[in-house]
Amino acid sequence: MTPTVCIVGAGSSGVTTAKALLERGVSFDCFELGSAIGGMWRYENDNGLSSAYRSLHIDSSRRNLGYSDFPIPEHLPDYLSHGQVLEYLEAYAGQFGVLRHVTFRTGVTRLAPSAAGGWNVTLTTGETREYRNVVVANGHLWDPRMPDFPGRFDGVQMHAHHYRRPEPFEGKDVLVVGIGNSAVDIAVDLCRSARSVALSTRRGAWIVPKYIMGIPTDRWSAFLGRKLRLPTVVTRTIISRLMRLTVGNQERFGVPRPAHPIWREHATVSQDLLPYLGHGWIRMKRNVSALDGDRVRFEDGSVEPFDAIVYATGYRTTFPFIDRSIFEVRDGEASLYRRMLPPDRPGLYFAGLVQPIGPTIPLVEIQGRWIAGAIAGTMALPGRETMQREIVRNREALARRYLDSPRYTLEVDFRDYARQLRGDMERGRAAA
Ligand SMILES: Cc1cc2nc3c(=O)[nH]c(=O)nc-3n(C[C@H](O)[C@H](O)[C@H](O)COP(=O)(O)OP(=O)(O)OC[C@H]3O[C@@H](n4cnc5c(N)ncnc54)[C@H](O)[C@@H]3O)c2cc1C
Ligand SMILES: NC(=O)c1ccc[n+]([C@@H]2O[C@H](COP(=O)([O-])OP(=O)(O)OC[C@H]3O[C@@H](n4cnc5c(N)ncnc54)[C@H](OP(=O)(O)O)[C@@H]3O)[C@@H](O)[C@H]2O)c1
Secondary structure, eight states: OOOOEEEEOOSHHHHHHHHHHHHTTOOEEEEOSSSSSOGGGSTTOTTSOOOOOTTOBOSSOHHHHSBTTBOOOTTSOSSOBHHHHHHHHHHHHHHTTOGGGEEOSOOEEEEEEOTTSSEEEEETTSOEEEESEEEEOOOSSOEEOOOOOSEEEOSEEEEGGGOOOSGGGTTOEEEEEOOSHHHHHHHHHHTTTSSEEEEEOSSOOOEEOSEETTEEHHHHHHIIIIISOOOHHHHHHHHHHHHHHHHOOGGGGTOOOOSSOGGGSOOEEOSSHHHHHHHTSEEEEOOEEEEEETEEEETTSOEEEOSEEEEOOOEEOOOTTBOTTTOOOBTTBOOOBTTTBOTTSTTEEESSOOEEESOSHHHHHHHHHHHHHHHHTSSBOOOHHHHHHHHHHHHHHHHHHSOSSGGGTTEEEHHHHHHHHHHHHHHTBOOO
16 A cells, blocks of 8 residues: 655654554655654764753653553653663554654655645655655754854854763853753753853743652652642642742742743753752853853853853754745744644644643654544544634633743643543544
């Protein structure tokens, strides 16, 4: 049978979508730029796109990270290393027979609508194939978003995407910009061998410890919400109180207090940041106002010399193989029904284009099943107008709930979104 579906990318999102299609008996081709599966979890991936650094460990704990029907083995630690996540993904792909459907070292260079109403997919081999449906799962955390601070810096500058290990920074004065998970992980990684490490941020972030009373922090939410079935608002209040007891007042350490409650912002997960600030191994700085040769000016008027700057300023969501007139994600605007379908482009789906508060991998597993249901015809899709209305409603809800920052363009609340997708599948009809 000639496959009617093409999947672009064999990271955790492409692989779980492939598995869902296999389970529905839908044939597909999956093209992967690199020579193996795993995407960003493959450290130094030969696709050249992985943002993993040597010290990377997950920020969602083991029991919450895995796919629903393939638990992460209990003997693995609470917070897996990137290598352990990769082994898990390889085992999953092997178990469900995905690997033999992936063509490795073959990138998609162009995706364009075909005359017959499908999609022409051009490959790095030069060949173009036509499919009725394409699932784009190329990852959205690889294209560095760089700030444009005025002035010029003469030292080493790099984006977190290119950061691997602390050794090149030994004995140096390093500035890390941002307060997301990358910035804090990298500052923590650097601070024992660099001469000094400063962390500069333009706003506060809730610093969430990996453990509360010896239990992984996200297990508390699961216990209170799913096991005890407490309403979300009660769960959140209890977690906030527990965190307050564990962390105390983060402003004491110089980390600005965020403007919103914890569930309206991306928390930064770190067991180490606050104690390391307490040791003086990391210092907090305000936002950069200008670069000036070997020195950096900050918004509080202070000026300090640095040897290197690591910009942990997040990623742009881009699709080098799709013309922007066909589809693009702009800051604050991803026009996707259910965060997966551009209404004007039938047959085009995006998997993994979400930024959940909570783990990504099991959420994209649900997306994969949803996409497979839509393609196999077991779940009906609404018309274009309904899709447009849902997109507008979602955009308004995002604007009300989260900060006005590009970081929140793909934001979803894990529980609400998962419930919505499961509801669609159970009804056999995706709703408004
Ligand atoms: C540093 C870091 C830490 C993270 N930690 C966590 C965590 O603890 N918990 C969590 O849930 N999430 C975490 N994430 C989010 C993580 O990105 C997701 O969990 C998820 O693994 C992303 O999978 P993906 O398949 O969507 O993308 P990727 O893993 O990026 O895979 C995309 C794949 O598509 C391929 N590809 C790209 N372009 C093409 C093309 N043109 N043709 C063919 N193939 C192509 C790539 O080679 C790659 O294999 C982290 C992200 C980063 C950057
Ligand atoms: N251990 C882990 O599991 C781990 C490690 C790393 C990353 N990740 C995940 O990977 C994803 C990306 O994380 P990330 O930390 O790389 O990016 P991110 O979450 O997008 O954070 C980017 C940071 O840079 C700041 N920033 C952006 N542009 C700026 C500018 N022009 N000037 C000053 N500051 C600017 C942002 O501030 P604003 O909020 O003000 O925009 C934010 O603090 C997230 O999902 C994260 O959870 C996980």
